[in-house]
Amino acid sequence: MIKFIIMAKRSKQEEAELRHVFGKAGARFTRQREAVWQLFKGKARGLTIPEAAKALKRKGVGPATVYRTAALLEGLGLLRRVHDAGGERRFVASRPGHYHALVCRSCGQVVDFEGCDLSLLERVLTTETGFRIEGHHLEVFGLCASCKAVNK
Amino acid sequence: MIKFIIMAKRSKQEEAELRHVFGKAGARFTRQREAVWQLFKGKARGLTIPEAAKALKRKGVGPATVYRTAALLEGLGLLRRVHDAGGERRFVASRPGHYHALVCRSCGQVVDFEGCDLSLLERVLTTETGFRIEGHHLEVFGLCASCKAVNK
DNA sequence: GCCATAATGATAAATTTTATCATTAACTGA
């Protein structure tokens, strides 16, 4: 019996980039891994692992692989964790670099933004606490334009 | 058979404050709820719910109550969520007001700090994206003074 | 194409979280 699995469309260009990122890390470029990546890439609001697992079951990707792949993609910098208003752990597709998330508490849409200046704050914290600051995690939340319009 | 349950020490002063916070919200001040609160108050690095549940079992507090109480205390502003370097959800005792966490990635110690100026950033985000900004979540991580000394 | 082996799926197990309900105990007010 033959299983037909429809893959999400992608450009040769993007495939080459992905292959490069995987290859550089010594990881294989499998059908399942690309399916996971394509799913997250198409969801602006990101997904929790259970959500992703449910969606990917239809594409023939098992739950264990979803867990393993999310961890891998996070390590490769292709996914980032965010936490929605309810504190739920979600993963969103990420470009490399220093990005943060602006999350709508109503529809869950995530808008990435680049640029934040916490250098002054970090300098103060260093002198006050003796910590060696290594990074930060910032999420801004509120209502997006359309939800703002609906929710009065 | 009589069960003796040793409660954590506390001042009459503090008990009165707690009773007030609970009462104002129409919640009862129970032995279990105080035990949960005392546990978190004594842990600078906070705890995950399973960690708290394990510690509180010895004090005669069941897991279900730990979950219920953590949610309640968070609602009352007595606990705040933080996420450690591994992305784990922890709860830490919190004073009311606008605080953030400085988390040591090695020992997990949490230092609260007050004061952050994101007003400029939020203003830019508002005009750029049309979001109505309602708040933010900021965590800074690194190595505390003593872990810095140990880890070279 | 063949090989070595990383990666997967299936399965089971462990862990975490939620639901249900009879029992307990905290507040109220007489």
Added chain:
DNA sequence: TCAGTTAATGATAAAATTTATCATTATGGC
């Protein structure tokens, strides 16, 4: 102080999430 009311708890079960194991598959390098 002492019932009466009812929120809160513990016990239990169930659901959901996450991890582990291992035989089988399929990728990447040759």
